[in-house]
Every structure is written in structure tokens, then in C-alpha cells.
Amino acid sequence: MPDNQLTPVSYVVLGLVAQGATTSYDMKQKASRSVGYFWNFPHSQLYAEPERLAKLGLLEEEREEGGRRRRVYTLTPAGRKALDEWLREPTSEQPQIRDTGLLKLFFGEGLTPDELSALARAQEEAHLARLAVYEEIADAVTSANHAAVVRAGLLHERTFVDFWRELAATRR
């Protein structure tokens, strides 16, 4: 059982390869418009991590002959197994959030109503922007699960748009 030393990012890589990504750059492209929205990481991981997974026998690495001699990855049976086992194990882990806006609200007891509503408006706009992105993605989605994830994103953004909007209103 070659797991445990696998991090969430490991599974992101395995999952992306399973969904047809072949090279690190390819993963980067795909992640930046999908899984990256709810699991953030630097793109450099997508170069380091597959290498590690190849060493563990979960990916097979092949070098292109010509041109950039890019590393092309495919899932090994062991990799498929590791991914499947992880997927099948329900998680009760708590999502982690890092929200600067809430941070400022939390510590912003001394802010004037104007300053507070400026914060609220800025945050509302940020969430609206993200909402627009999700709406655009929603139209292009084909798989049922991806659709569900996008739906979660939409619900989440709408919740926060409402939250900040109301906050600006009540503190006026």
C-alpha cells in the first residue's frame, strides 16, 4: 500500500492525469480553471509532484523525443488504485478557509461605518467577480460531478455576495 505519504496535491495530480492531463503544463492549465478554485497550490508543485509520484510507481514518466522533451505522464495500475482508494474513502475533514475580508471585519471594531462599508463593497465585488467566473464555467461543464462542484461554488459565492451586501446596508 504505497500511500500515506501522499498529500492532497498528490491526488490532485493523479486525478488530473486520470482525467487526461499528460504534462505538467497541461495540468497547470486544467487546474487553474477548475480544481485550483478550491484547492490552491503553486504551479511549481505540478512539476515536482509528478516526479515524486513516478518514483513511487504511481505514474509512468516518458520523455518526448523531439522538441522540448517534455515529460509525459500516464497513470500506472498502482496509481489508479491509490486514487480510487482515496476517492472511495469519505472524508470528514473540515475545509480550510483563508479570508482576508473576514479578518479585517473581525479586527475592525474601530472602523467607521464608511470604512466598513467600503470593505463590504470591495468584498462584494470580489465575490461577484468570482461568481461570474463560475457562471461561465457552469455553461461549459459536461460531467455530473463537475457540475455539482460548480454548483457548490455558485452557492458559496452567492452566499457571500449577499452577506457583504447586507452588511453594507445594515451598517449604513
Add this chain to the structure above:
Amino acid sequence: MPDNQLTPVSYVVLGLVAQGATTSYDMKQKASRSVGYFWNFPHSQLYAEPERLAKLGLLEEEREEGGRRRRVYTLTPAGRKALDEWLREPTSEQPQIRDTGLLKLFFGEGLTPDELSALARAQEEAHLARLAVYEEIADAVTSANHAAVVRAGLLHERTFVDFWRELAATRR
């Protein structure tokens, strides 16, 4: 202007001290039941960071005489200024999320309906548990801003409880 090299955690520390926390352990206690819910970080930062801030002149550090000789921190005028300036600057930064449940959903195209609903139930319960925590906190809150933050937490958890519950239902 001694900022820029300040991270969000720096402001968490400054904010906690401004709210009356005095020692690292004290911050740890307070953070773990409040700000820690929407800005996660390891407790060891609460020992390293104040030291850094003291060096920058934003906190004053004083050693207790007897006993554990703990470091007791207070805000300097410069620290207060740095905190206030940060608070007053509205942020349009996007919140970051790391949600293992959504990750599994995203990659879980091959899951059976049963496996999927097991995931959904586990996630629903995790969010319910967090919701209960927030409800408890909500009763004890005094400041308007803290109340607002808790409200955001409540709305967020309810959104996700609903999301996972519906998902379990529609895929049955």
C-alpha cells in the same frame, strides 16, 4: 512605514494583542476559537511572529520576572498604526479555500451512487458539526463585528450542509 513585509498572520497577531491577548499561549487560545476558523495557521507561528514584530518595533516584549518568564506583548504606537492602516484598506483579495470533500467530488466520476452519498453524508456531518460550534459561539459574542463574522460562518455552513444533503438526495 514599516509594513509590506507583514503577512496576514502578522495582522492576526497585532489584532489579537489589540483585543487584549498578552502572551503567545493566550493568543493561541483565543485564535483557536475565533479567528482560527477563517484563517488557519500552526500555533508555532504565534511564538515566532510576535518576536519578529517586536524586532520591527510593532510590539513591545517584556519578560515576566518569576515562574515561566513568559514573554508578555503590548502594542506600540507604531503597531497600532500598522494595524489600523491595514484595517482601513479595503481588500478585494479572493478568499482561499481548501476543501477535500469537493476535491473527491471533482475527481469522483467513477464513484458509485452509494459511495458518493457516503461522501455527501460525511461532509454534511462535518459541516453540521462546525455549524454547531458557530451557533454556540454566536450566543457568547458581544461585539457587532464579531457577530457579523459568526453570521458569515453560519451562512457558509448552512449553505454547505444544504449542498451536500441535496447531493445525497438527487444521486440516490
Add this chain to the structure above:
DNA sequence: TCTCCTATCGTCCGTTTCGGATCGTCCGGA
């Protein structure tokens, strides 16, 4: 066909963060 130019792509590396192991200290009870 050659030469730029720009977008694409990949790697590297110094700095932070992470998170848990570990160790000292305090306090209450037997």
C-alpha cells in the same frame, strides 16, 4: 528562408510555513 517577437513552457532556489515532537513548568491530590 531568416529573423524577430511573443506566448508558451519548464526549472530552480532562497525563503516561509508547517506541524508535530519534545521538553520544561505548574498545580492539585494522595
Add this chain to the structure above:
DNA sequence: TCCGGACGATCCGAAACGGACGATAGGAGA
């Protein structure tokens, strides 16, 4: 007085971070 468990603080190796930098491809124009 001794012991045990909670409290409090520190440390450190490993991992993540993120941005700078450099290489390559492919197309436009001459």
C-alpha cells in the same frame, strides 16, 4: 513529598511557496 496530568513554550526537519529566470516554439514579416 511525590506524582501525574494539564499547561505552556520551543525547536527543527520537511514541505510548500512563489516568483525569477531561461529556454523553446511558432508565426509574422521581410
